[in-house]
Amino acid sequence: MAEDGEEKLLATVQHIVQTLGSSDTMTEDILKVFSNYDGRLSLDKLYAARTAAAAAAASGGGGGGGGGGVVGERSMTTLPPLPPLPAAAAAVSAAGPRPPITSMERTVRALDRQISQFVAMDRLIWADSADADAFLEAVDDLIGTVQELDAAGTNRALLDRADELLSRCMARLEDEFRALIERPDDAAPVVPGGFGSDGSDDDDDFGGGDGYGDEPIPIAKPVTDYDVVIDALSPGSIANVHQIARRMVDAGFGRECAEAYAAARRSFVDESVARLGVRSRTAEEVHASPCEELEFDIARWIPAFNMVFRILIPSERRLCDRVFDGLAPFGDLAFIAAVRTQALQLISFGDAISSSSRAPERLFRVVDMYEAVRDILPDLDPVFSDPYSAALRAEVSAMCNTLGSSIKSIFMELENLIRRDPARVAAQGGVIHPITRYVMNYLRAACGSRQTLEEVMEGDFGANGGAPVAVDPDRPTSSLAVHIAWIMDVLQKNLETKSKIYRDPSLASIFLMNNGKYIIQKVNDSELGVLLGDEWIKQMTTRVRRWSMDYQRTTWGKVTSVLQTGSPGMGGLPAKAMLQKLRMFNTYLGRSMRHSQNG
Structure with missing residues (x-):
């Protein structure tokens, strides 16, 4: 009797389900309600009863043998007729009894209903x-x-359905992920004098509207303290995006997650670099720019390079590591994709400057660029430590090398400048020649960066890792010392050639003497004295002394010869001849005095 009661109960429930369940989803919900209400109404029993009833209805409701027929008969005799099955169900019943729906199918259906509600939301789920x-x-x-369906491999259709649901789910997660990163209230970093903005539009606060485009981007003030970290997202937002990133990686969508992160952060990086006054320029544009414009661009590039590689990029690495904590290598992919474009923009400008004009005036700006890159190289090792960003670290190192080579080329161009100075042009009156002033003042200024020049001339571009070069103060045979000594030799030969233009030998001597004294003075009161050494200074002093003796012999010899009145044993000169000698004496004496004043 108990079994009859249970069969009648199952038949009654089945009838209610068929009557009220106008769709598969509604039928599923009703079955779950009954299964939760009474332990005898398990889902397996309800599905079995439903299948048996459908089979009996398909065969005309007759009572053939078997459990399904019995349930069908009792259902027909104790309850009103069942409504017709849907076409799909009727087709399945006609082909034979439908296999019972597995628990995995029920799970997928339930997840589909639940997730579809979230995916369809018109607001942020978070x-x-x-x-x-x-x-x-x-x-x-x-x-x-x-993962369970994939491991089983027995129900491909159900796996495809679950995969399709997972794709829709991941697409919505990606949208949420990007929205959380780009949300303005969670991404408003404030760097002292740097990237952050307090909302003010005052040009005085940002150095004027030097943006590039229809709407000028304010230029950030330069900073000197690079010990700053940009917290672009709040801790709560980082926790949220990390949870999303972990699910996307677990689902096999790690690369899509990294691309979404990079797209969301790239706009912040682009705007930050634009605020530093740096714009993208091709090598051809750089080469065609006037010197004054390039000076201005380099003056902006150096602090921008420091800001980007000392603050912005390390901060992006820190943020990326927190968002993708434990999710390597996708964090590395996201980081390099977010910063690579703007980093390469700065690097390409440095390369363009390296290959531009070799004019000696460029030396000092190029040295500044080289020092900025060289000093930062050691700090880049922990930032670009992964295989994906190592190539960018190599690009920075290569730029350091090209800037170093450019310094050597510019320094060598000074020799050509001296050689090309016309030998037929000499200073009037034997005074210091302009080429002498230019070369000596240039070399004195260049020695202000002696340690850098020592490093470059030795060919160890950036090899010291930003530490000061070990310079021997008594080493006049270093590469830089040899190079400067060679330049001084070229200058002296040029001056000697110029001295031959003077018709008056005494004036030629005073020209060489004046320029020689000036050279010794500039060498003694600068680093040039250390580089050239005491022996070189002694040799130069000897030359100046010889030129002075030549001057005295050619000038004062004439003066004294006029005073001679004749050979021994002869009488005195006639009055007219003596008067002529006195006039010549006055002329030579006046000329000698003028030469002495020039010397």
Whole structure:
């Protein structure tokens, strides 16, 4: 009797389900309600009864043998007729009894209903923490179900359905991920004098509107303290995006997650670099720019390079590591994709400057660029330590090398400048020649960066890792010392050639003497004295002394010869001849005095 009662109960429930379940989804919900209400109404029993009833209805409701027929008969005699099955169900019944729906199918259907509600939301799911938690829980269940179905490999159709649901789920997660990163209230970093903005539009606060485009971008003030970290996202937002990133990686969508992160952060990086006054320029544009414009661009590039590689990029690395904590290598992919474009923009400008004009005036700016790059190289090692960003670290190192080579080329161009100075042009009156002033003042200024020049001339571009070069103060045979000594030799030969233009030998001597004294003075009161050495200074002093003796012999010899009145044993000169000698004496004496004043 107990079994009859249970059969009648199952038949009654089945009839109610057929009557009220106007769709598969509604039928599924009704079956779950009954299964939760009475332990005798398990889902397996309800599905079995439903299948048997459908089979009996398809065969005309007759009572053939078997359990299904019995249930069908009792249903027909004790309850009103069942409504017709849907076309799909009738087709399945006509082909034979439908296999029971597995628990995995029920799980996929339930997850589909639950996740579809979240995916269809027209607001951010993370606007409500409870919704976010429920959605993540459903995502975890779906990922586990897909993995289980894939491992079983017995129900390809169900796996495809679960995969399609997972793709829709991941697309919505990606949208949430990007929205959380790009949300203005969670991404408003404030760097002292740097990237952050307090909302003010005052040009005085940002150095004027030097942006590039229809709407000028304010230029940030330069900073000197690079010990700054940009917290672009709040801790809560980082926790949220990390949860999303972990689900996307677990679901096999790690690369898509990295691309979404890079797209969301790239706009911030682009705007930050634009605020530093740096714009993208081709090598051809750089080469065609006037010297004054390039000076201005280099003056902006150096602090921008320091800001980007000392503050912005390390901060992006820190943020990326927190978002993708434990999710390598996708964090590395996201980081390099976010910063590579703007980093290469700065590097390309440095390369363009390296290959531009070799004019000696460029030396000092190029040295400044080289020092900025060289000093930062050691700090880049922990930032670009992964295989994906190592290539960018190599690009920075290569730029350091090209800047170093450019310094050597510019320094060598000074020799050509001296050689090309016309030998037929000499200073009037034997005074210091302009080429002498230019070369000596240039070399004195260049020695202000002696340590850098020593490093470059030795060919160890950036090899010291930013540490000061070990310079021997008594080493006049270093590469830089040899190079400067060679330049001084070229200058002396040029001056000697110029001295031959003077018709008066005494004036030629005073020209050489004046320029020689000036050279010794500039060498003694600068680093040039250390580089050239005491022996060189002694040799130069000897030359100046010889030129002075030549001057005295050619000038004062004439004066004294006029005073001679004749050979021994002869009488005195006639009065007319003596008067002529006195006039010549006055002329030579006046000329000698003028020469002495010039000397």
